[in-house]
Amino acid sequence: MYSRIAGTGSYLPEKILTNKDLEALVDTDDAWIRDRTGIVERRIAAEGQTTCDLAEQAARAALAASGLAPSDIDLLIVGTTTPDVVFPSTACLLQQRLGMGECGAFDINAACTGFIYGLSVADQFIRAGTVKRVLVVGAETLTRMLDWSDRSTCVLFGDGAGAAVLVADQEPGILSTHIHANGGYSHLLKVDVGVSRGFKAEPRGGLSVQMVGNEVFKVAVNTLGRIVDETLEANQLGQGDLDWLVPHQANLRIIKATAKKLQMSMDQVIVTVDRHGNTSAASVPLALDEAVRSGRIKRGDRLLLEAFGGGFTWGSALVVF
Numbered sequence: 031m032y033s034r035i036a037g038t039g040s041y042l043p044e045k046i047l048t049n050k051d052l053e054a055l056v057d058t059d060d061a062w063i064r065d066r067t068g069i070v071e072r073r074i075a076a077e078g079q080t081t082c083d084l085a086e087q088a089a090r091a092a093l094a095a096s097g098l099a100p101s102d103i104d105l106l107i108v109g110t111t112t113p114d115v116v117f118p119s120t121a122c123l124l125q126q127r128l129g130m131g132e133c134g135a136f137d138i139n140a141a142c143t144g145f146i147y148g149l150s151v152a153d154q155f156i157r158a159g160t161v162k163r164v165l166v167v168g169a170e171t172l173t174r175m176l177d178w179s180d181r182s183t184c185v186l187f188g189d190g191a192g193a194a195v196l197v198a199d200q201e202p203g204i205l206s207t208h209i210h211a212n213g214g215y216s217h218l219l220k221v222d223v224g225v226s227r228g229f230k231a232e233p234r235g236g237l238s239v240q241m242v243g244n245e246v247f248k249v250a251v252n253t254l255g256r257i258v259d260e261t262l263e264a265n266q267l268g269q270g271d272l273d274w275l276v277p278h279q280a281n282l283r284i285i286k287a288t289a290k291k292l293q294m295s296m297d298q299v300i301v302t303v304d305r306h307g308n309t310s311a312a313s314v315p316l317a318l319d320e321a322v323r324s325g326r327i328k329r330g331d332r333l334l335l336e337a338f339g340g341g342f343t344w345g346s347a348l349v350v351f
């Protein structure tokens with residue numbers, strides 16, 4: 031038994047924040063941001079618009095594409111580091127919004143790797159025969175916890191959501207998923223505030239993304255290089271056997287390094303970082319949905335999805351679409 035992607039969906043908030051807009055906020059410039067990250071603009075959730083609001087739009091689009099109703103879903107997984115509230119989980123809020131009945135529903139916090147982790151868990155449930163239809167969502171409002179005076183982080187992130195409906199099928203489907211983490215790197219990329227530490231009556235409750243960007247960059251390039259090897263080896267495939275790379279959209283230079291490692295031309299790489307920025311757990315499903323809807327990714331194509339994020343966490347999925 032395999033899990034097959036029956037439909038994808040995504041949603042981006044309307045408000046666009048350009049690099050030029052950021053020049054008015056911090057000591058930065060459009061040329062630096064484009065050159066060092068590939069980002070030109072990003073979307074920002076409207077006031078009052080929550081992660082669950084974004085997730086709902088993406089989920090409805092994915093369900094429509096799959097031809098399934100919310101009540102057909104057996105399990106709901108949401109990858110997010112920016113839940114609406116501590117609990118109920120965003121998955122529980124979304125389940126109620128969609129009118130899904132009483133299927134299992136939970137969030138996964140694996141930072142930017144949240145969607146890949148969700149895909150991996152969903153795939154295990156389907157392969158085990160426990161469930162037949164899973165909705166996996168990656169949704170974030172990361173811009174809510176940015177320090178807008180810190181140029182080294184505030185230029186990088188955006189808000190959005192993406193989703194995929196997985197169904198049990200005799201035909202592949204997801205061929206393999208691979209997930210890893212190393213908590214020893216937590217000091218390089220973190221939001222250091224939670225219920226036991228650091229709550230403040232300051233702006234954003236003291237929440238702010240802190241990152242040692244150049245160190246994260248080096249580990250990301252190295253680690254993603256290793257996980258693409260691991261994924262190809264597990265499936266006894268070579269570098270020429272992939273149709274598309276659907277990478278996490280953090281930085282165009284990291285994406286190019288992974289494509290180079292795979293000897294793939296940039297024509298075979300889905301890039302949205304220029305328009306979305308880094309939307310964390312939403313970035314891979316957003317890129318996937320955009321490529322599916324534009325007709326670039328077609329049924330039967332072989333895709334490598336990968337992500338790297340805070341934790342550190344990283345993961346990949348090899349998928350026949």
Ligand code: ACO
Pocket residue numbers: 057058059062063066067141142143181182183185219242243244245246247250280281284308310338339340
């Ligand atoms: N505008 C202008 N200058 C800037 C800006 C900015 N927005 N930000 C930093 N600089 C300056 C720095 O102050 C530094 O100046 P200095 O040399 O005078 O000290 C200079 O630019 C170079 O800084 P670096 O940090 O070394 O720049 P780098 O080329 O590494 O690019 C970046 C920074 C874009 C953050 C890059 O390191 C990166 O993309 N890192 C990885 C991000 C990532 O993948 N995160 C994982 C996912 S996120 C998650 O999980 C939540």
